[in-house]
Amino acid sequence: MALVSLRDVTKTFPPSQRGGTPVTAIDRVSLDIEAGDVYGIIGYSGAGKSTLVRLINALESVSSGSILVDGVEINGLRESELRRLRLGIGMIFQQFNLFNSKTVWNNVAYPLRVARTPKHEIGPRVDELLSFVGLSDKAKNYPEQLSGGQKQRVGIARALATSPRILLADESTSALDPETTQEVLALLKRVNEEFGVTIIVITHEMDVIQTLATKVAVMDAGRVVEHGDVFDVFSRPRELSSQRFVSTVVRGVPSPSELAVLRERHHGRIVTLSFRDGNTSQGDVFLRLAQAGIEFELVYGGINDIRGQVFGHLTLALRGDPPAIDAALSDLTTTVEITDLGVTSSGSGA
C-alpha cells in the first residue's frame, strides 16, 4: 500500500472578493507515493504544488476526495490525531523559517519539546542531528550568523527531530546558489537513503528533480498532467507543460529559429539523434558513422544521465557521400530515433 495516497482530490478556495469566482487550486488529483520514494512535484507558479503539500500535512482540508497517509484517512481527524499525524511529517521551507531568537541547538530541540520528549532524550538527539547535518560546531550560533546553506541544514535537522517517515520540502533550495543547492540536495539524498525517509520535493527547478527525485508529477492548473519514473518523464515527456519543463535542462530537437542559425554556421545534412533507451552509447554511434566514412560535426544538444541511464539529443552536421549517409542513418535507426532536418543550402551533404 502507498504511504501517501490521493484519490480524486479537489481543493477549491472561496472567492477573495464578493462576486468573485472560487479558485480551484487542486482539480481531481489522484497520486500514490510509495514508502522510500523521493517524489518531485513540479509545475509553474500557481500550478497548485504548495496547496497539494498543505493538504498532505492537513494544514488545509480537501473540498472533496480522499487522502490516506499510512492507510489513515486524514480528512476529518480530531486535533489530537492531527498533531500525531504532523509529528510523522517533517517540513522544510524556501525561507528556512528558523527562530532567529533561538540558537541552532534550540531550533533543533524545539519540535522535541513540543512533542514532550523526555529531557534526557532531547540532548543526545539534537547532538546526533547536528552531527548528521555537519553543524555540531554551530550549535551555539544564531541563525543570522549562518549562510543560507547552513540555515537549510538546520531546517533539515529540525524537520528530522521527531523521526518523521515523510519529509516535505517546499522549494527548499530556491533561495540558494547552485553550489549550495547541490550540497543540500546531497544531504536530502542521505536522509532518504540512510533513514529511509520518504521525501516529497516541490520545485520549479527541473535540475532539482534530475538530481534528487526517483518519481515526478507535473502539475498544471491544479491537475497532475503527467507522472511517473523521472527517466521516463524526462526522456519522453508527453504533455506540453512537461515538455516545456524538460526543455529547461535538456536540449532537444532545435527550434526553427535555432535551426536557421545552425544552417548558417554549418554545412552538411543536419540530423538530430535522440537517445532514449537508457543504454545506447553515443560513442558507439560516432564509431559507426566514422566506419561508414562520414565526417560529422556535433552542432547542438546534450546528453543527460539519470542514475546511470543515458538519454538526450545530439544534432550533427553530416558530410560525405549522400548514399553512404542514407545507409548509415538507416543502420542507426535500430538504436536511435532520427529527426532529419535536411541539407543546408551551403552544402549538398558532400
Ligand SMILES: Nc1ncnc2c1ncn2[C@@H]1O[C@H](COP(=O)(O)OP(=O)(O)OP(=O)(O)O)[C@@H](O)[C@H]1O
Ligand atoms: N488560501 C488561499 N486562498 C485563495 N486562493 C489560494 C489560496 N492558496 C492558494 N490559492 C490559489 O490556488 C492556486 C494554487 O496556488 P499554490 O500556491 O498551491 O501554487 P504553487 O504551484 O505552489 O505556486 P508557487 O510556485 O508560486 O508557490 C493559485 O491560483 C493561488 O492563488
